[in-house]
Amino acid sequence: MTSTPDTFRCFRIHNDAAGYRAALETVKLDDLSPGEVTIRTAWSSVNYKDALAGTGRGKILRRFPLVGGIDVAGHVVESRDPRYREGDAVLVTGCGLSETRDGGYSEYLRLEADWVVPLPAGLGLREAMALGTAGFTAALSLYRMEQNGQTPAQGPVLVTGATGGVGQLAIAILAKAGFDVHALTGKFDRLDELTALGAVSVLDRKTLPMGQRALETAAWAGAIDNVGGETLAWLTRVIQPYGNIASCGLAGGDALHTTVMPFIIRGVSLLGIASAGTPYSIRREIWQRLAGPWKPDNLDAIITRETGLEGLTSVFDLMMAGDSFGRTVVRVDRRGEN
The missing domain is CATH 3.90.180.10 (Medium-chain alcohol dehydrogenases, catalytic domain)
Structure with a gap:
């Protein structure tokens, strides 16, 4: 012993x-x-x-x-x-x-x-920690979205806060799962790195017009949001009908000022991602996916x-x-x- x-x-x-x-x-x-x-x-x-x-x-x-x-x-x-x-x-x-x-x-x-x-x-021990809470959170976001019907065929998924730990791993995991991934970041000088992770498009948050209407032009089939605040409110206005937003961070603030219009007109779903208290059976399944297809x-x-x-x-x-x-x-x- x-x-x-x-x-x-x-x-x-x-x-x-x-x-x-x-x-x-x-x-x-x-x-x-x-x-x-x-x-x-x-x-x-x-x-x-x-x-x-x-x-x-x-x-x-x-x-x-x-x-x-x-x-x-x-x-x-x-x-x-x-x-x-x-x-x-x-x-x-x-x-x-x-x-x-x-x-x-x-x-x-x-x-x-x-x-x-x-x-x-x-999965090796070092690899597991390269993923860690950040990778687990990103994978749990995709898991919840797929449970609610998200598929690659619906269209591109946007990742906000893309240069953060969760954001980077969300890009890589979504790309591995077959999704077209778009990235939104305030650090546009990281474009090459985000593209290497699997993003097919990188948007500059500093120059992106967000609009103020209750419903803006629907551009993405879903999103993994690490930012919250105004960015999350904007996402509710631009997600396609029956798309999902996985909310897993609040780097931009914890308040959410939006309307019910995206939910009752487009059927958009807002999914809460609470990684710390994930039930054990789901936790095991997420890690199996991270060691395999994701x-x-x-x-x-x-x-x-x-x-x-x-x-x-x-x-x-x-x-x-x-x-x-x-x-x-x-x-x-x-x-x-x-």
Whole structure:
């Protein structure tokens, strides 16, 4: 049986009388959240949410101290749940990691068994974290759209916030699933990269006329929206009859000012995407698709940065400054298992 060391490293976040701070620490397993499954972490990733938590720029953690990292992948070293055995490769995204319980920036971690997903065949641990919460959210968006009748034959699907983590992976996943993908971005200098991911058209948000009528010319069969606010309101006006909008982000604001006209005249559906609390059966199915028919062909190209735990602070600063593009994977296990 593999033993857990007496102490190990983690990236831990505090907020107390000494102030808000985050840094590498040495801890014991009993210092961290309880759980039926103990893993040796191999990889994690960096999401915008992680940067908010690590810098204190957003109210992400609901208690302190906690280890950061909303994604984790590794191998089981001990399990009190019969579904998991020593050596099993597993992953968890969301599910309260780095919100209510310790997250993936730790060399060892205890997890609640009901949220642990076996790593599906066809996907490596590093690849799983290249996808992470961002890829899972993008895939869940497509899953919900297909459940509601979306097909490639209906026409192109627009991805907003296209240079963000969810946006980039949504482009790649939609393209792999056979859709014509259009991308909307405020960073038009990234046109070549978005085209390489699979976008057949890239639109500049800064010059795009959005109009104000209750119904504008219907241009897209559906959309995955990472922006919210005025952009989401505009999308309701330009989606074709019986098209779907998957709402999975609010980078542009949480308010929605629109009319019922797109819903009762064109039959447009607005689908909410709540990735963190996705039921386990659906979570398993989504990861099976990400390992198979929806696995991006260019997944390695989406990984633009790799860091260890010691480099997290620098990555957070880049992300908060808006200088980040692509996915950052975190090599937690210094032995380099994939």
